[in-house]
Amino acid sequence: MRIETLRQLTLARFREFTREPEAVFWTFVFPVLLAGGLAIAFRDKAPEQAIIAVVAPAPGDSAAASIAAALGATRAASDSAPLRARLIPADSVADVLRTGTAALVVQPLPGGAVEYRYDPARPEGRAARQATDDVLQRARGRADVVTVREVTVRERGSRYIDFFLPGLLAMNIMGSSIWSLAFAIVTQRNKKLLKRLVATPMSRLEYLLSFVLSRLVFLGLELAVLLSFGVFVLDVPVRGSLPTLVGMAFIGAAAFGAIGLLVSSRSRTVEGVSGLTNLVMMPMWIFSGVFFSSSNFPAAIQPVVQALPLTALVNGMRSVMLQGASLGAVLPQIAVLGVYLVVCLAVALRIFRWQ
Amino acid sequence: MTTPQTPPLALEVLGLRKAYGDVVAVNGLDLRVSAGQCFGLLGPNGAGKTTTIEICEGLNTPDAGTVRVLGRTWDRDAHWLRTQLGIQLQETQLAEKLSVQETLALFRSFYLNARSIDDVIGLVQLGEKRTARVGGLSGGQKQRLALACALVGDPQLLFLDEPTTGLDPQSRRQLWTVVEGLKAEGRTIVLTTHYMDEAERLCDNIAIVDHGQVIALGTPRQLIASLGAEHVIRLGTGDGAANAHPIALAELLALTGVTGGRETAGGYELRGDSVQAVLPPLLALADARAVRWTELSTHSATLEDVFVALTGRDLRDG
Numbered sequence: 001m002r003i004e005t006l007r008q009l010t011l012a013r014f015r016e017f018t019r020e021p022e023a024v025f026w027t028f029v030f031p032v033l034l035a036g037g038l039a040i041a042f043r044d045k046a047p048e049q050a051i052i053a054v055v056a057p058a059p060g061d062s063a064a065a066s067i068a069a070a071l072g073a074t075r076a077a078s079d080s081a082p083l084r085a086r087l088i089p090a091d092s093v094a095d096v097l098r099t100g101t102a103a104l105v106v107q108p109l110p111g112g113a114v115e116y117r118y119d120p121a122r123p124e125g126r127a128a129r130q131a132t133d134d135v136l137q138r139a140r141g142r143a144d145v146v147t148v149r150e151v152t153v154r155e156r157g158s159r160y161i162d163f164f165l166p167g168l169l170a171m172n173i174m175g176s177s178i179w180s181l182a183f184a185i186v187t188q189r190n191k192k193l194l195k196r197l198v199a200t201p202m203s204r205l206e207y208l209l210s211f212v213l214s215r216l217v218f219l220g221l222e223l224a225v226l227l228s229f230g231v232f233v234l235d236v237p238v239r240g241s242l243p244t245l246v247g248m249a250f251i252g253a254a255a256f257g258a259i260g261l262l263v264s265s266r267s268r269t270v271e272g273v274s275g276l277t278n279l280v281m282m283p284m285w286i287f288s289g290v291f292f293s294s295s296n297f298p299a300a301i302q303p304v305v306q307a308l309p310l311t312a313l314v315n316g317m318r319s320v321m322l323q324g325a326s327l328g329a330v331l332p333q334i335a336v337l338g339v340y341l342v343v344c345l346a347v348a349l350r351i352f353r354w355q
Numbered sequence: 356m357t358t359p360q361t362p363p364l365a366l367e368v369l370g371l372r373k374a375y376g377d378v379v380a381v382n383g384l385d386l387r388v389s390a391g392q393c394f395g396l397l398g399p400n401g402a403g404k405t406t407t408i409e410i411c412e413g414l415n416t417p418d419a420g421t422v423r424v425l426g427r428t429w430d431r432d433a434h435w436l437r438t439q440l441g442i443q444l445q446e447t448q449l450a451e452k453l454s455v456q457e458t459l460a461l462f463r464s465f466y467l468n469a470r471s472i473d474d475v476i477g478l479v480q481l482g483e484k485r486t487a488r489v490g491g492l493s494g495g496q497k498q499r500l501a502l503a504c505a506l507v508g509d510p511q512l513l514f515l516d517e518p519t520t521g522l523d524p525q526s527r528r529q530l531w532t533v534v535e536g537l538k539a540e541g542r543t544i545v546l547t548t549h550y551m552d553e554a555e556r557l558c559d560n561i562a563i564v565d566h567g568q569v570i571a572l573g574t575p576r577q578l579i580a581s582l583g584a585e586h587v588i589r590l591g592t593g594d595g596a597a598n599a600h601p602i603a604l605a606e607l608l609a610l611t612g613v614t615g616g617r618e619t620a621g622g623y624e625l626r627g628d629s630v631q632a633v634l635p636p637l638l639a640l641a642d643a644r645a646v647r648w649t650e651l652s653t654h655s656a657t658l659e660d661v662f663v664a665l666t667g668r669d670l671r672d673g
Contacts, residue, residue, distance in 0.1 A: 002464070004464045005464045005465055007464070008460055008461045008463075008464035009461065009464075011457075011461075012450065012453060012457070012461050015452060015453055015457065016450055016452045016453065019452040020452065188450075191447065191448035192444055192446050192447045192448065193447055193448060193449060193450065195414060195444060195447070196442070196444050196447040196449075196504075198414070199412055199413070199414055199437065199440075199442045199444070200437060200442075200462065200465040200466075200508070201434060201437040201438045201465050201466060201508075202465040355414065
């Protein structure tokens with residue numbers, strides 16, 4: 001092993017990457033834009049008004065008007081979600097529910113009774129039904145019997161962007177690790193550059209190590225950019241120790257680097273390796289809990305979901321950032337990533353096509 | 356590692372065989388290249404030149420036969436051999452985003468006793484392109500850079516696989532000048548080509564290869580002399596096929612001074628020692644049959660004619 005060889009190979013990787021503006025964009029700029037966009041979409045807002053559609057068979061219908069008046073009065077009361085009533089003609093009920101422009105439709109029935117129509121699968125439908133029912137019952141004289149004192153809490157780190165940022169970091173580590181190796185190695189193989197390099201005294205270990213080294217440098221940059229954007233611009237908390245978080249990122253990058261090496265160990269064309277790469281990454285985008293919690297999936301497939309390397313990295317980074325988990329607490333995730341690292345590396349080195 | 360005694364032969368190949376499935380690429384090929392000479396493997400595409408040279412470079416393994424490079428074998432001394440060889444592969448595309456000097460710095464870092472980058476850049480005449488990106492170089496400049504990468508390790512033995520294929524005539528001549536410079540330095544060079552003019556100009560010794568075997572071996576002069584004729588006379592018969600022509604090949608071969616010949620796509624090709632001796636009876640025969648040749652040309656015999664005489668095919672037919 002020669003330091004100069006390793007340095008020159010790593011420098012070459014570095015130069016090739018930084019001279020490819022598109023690669024720089026997708027690795028550094030795009031994740032920041034994505035995080036920024038999602039932060040805007042899920043920014044703090046006043047609790048939303050639920051719109052209640054009240055069916056008025058004819059304009060000026062008295063039953064409908066009195067229901068609407070009772071609902072309108074809630075704005076003053078200290079109810080959780082303020083309601084806003086809207087009168088609609090009878091023939092647009094289906095339309096309103098289908099387009100979701102109202103959370104609940106209230107239909108006055110003869111004899112002062114009412115009918116609620118809503119979709120119980122939508123949380124805002126259930127909440128609107130509850131709130132509307134309370135208002136109407138009280139308006140007809142139902143008395144509350146328990147005295148209630150309310151304390152509302154806003155915990156830092158409970159926003160969607162707080163949940164999403166660790167997932168985005170992990171997904172970015174997966175994507176850049178697998179892609180940078182797969183693309184560079186297969187391109188060199190395709191252009192017979194790999195064959196040319198093997199014909200020199202360069203050792204194969206030096207070649208593979210240069211990828212590891214350049215990945216680590218870029219990983220450091222990626223982490224610095226995305227994490228400081230998250231912490232300083234989006235105010236996402238990092239409750240655990242920074243070294244644990246960075247260590248987690250590095251073992252994740254190493255594991256995905258090994259997966260990238262395995263993916264690119266045989267392919268001769270970039271098209272071929274692109275398909276393989278997508279095949280490997282697609283299930284993890286869906287199942288690994290980047291965008292929503294992986295615990296939403298049925299218990300039957302949980303063993304598979306939890307064994308995915310991205311699930312391990314997402315869960316590990318998320319618990320370090322949001323719950324302040326210690327190194328000991330994320331050891332199971334580190335173990336999963338370690339297994340991928342060792343197994344994929346061993347297989348890749350056995351089957352690697354050097355020419 | 357001890358320094359070996361100067362080997363009598365830079366390259367020795369005996370009974371080399373390599374098959375890919377049913378296709379036999381190399382079929383019992385022998386080569387002997389002594390140190391300091393420029394040796395050419397001349398043959399059409401698919402003759403087995405690249406397979407042979409890649410086995411010699413340690414990039415491919417033979418099915419049978421022995422290869423000794425600088426007196427060593429790939430089984431035992433692979434790493435040492437890689438430090439001593441300079442290699443240019445047929446289709447390597449170097450990284451487009453790197454500059455000329457960055458590419459050379461990379462290749463230089465693989466060797467302990469490397470030449471300076473300035474040296475090799477000067478040798479291949481790329482001084483003006485030193486800081487240019489590889490992607491912006493012309494085909495000829497890329498080939499010269501590939502040659503520079505082969506030279507930067509200060510190799511004892513150079514393998515150049517079709518160094519000028521696909522280049523325009525001017526770039527080819529430029530590359531020849533560079534190779535002639537290397538010969539002047541006393542390096543051993545093994546090159547493959549399917550251009551007979553290239554082999555004729557650069558090589559001290561030539562092996563003509565066809566169907567994975569050496570079918571002729573010698574200096575360019577010896578090979579041409581083996582034709583037994585100094586000149587080649589081409590006759591065009593126009594649109595009609597030669598076999599329907601009023602004059603048959605046998606009649607032409609019977610003429611005074613004609614030592615050999617064959618039918619070609621558009622007529623006949625005759626060989627003879629003296630154009631002056633062949634032409635009078637040839638023209639007389641044409642007059643007697645009222646035949647007008649659409650083409651009548653003569654040239655001094657070349658390696659191309661040697662190949663044609665040996666195989667009955669043109670080099671570029673492949």
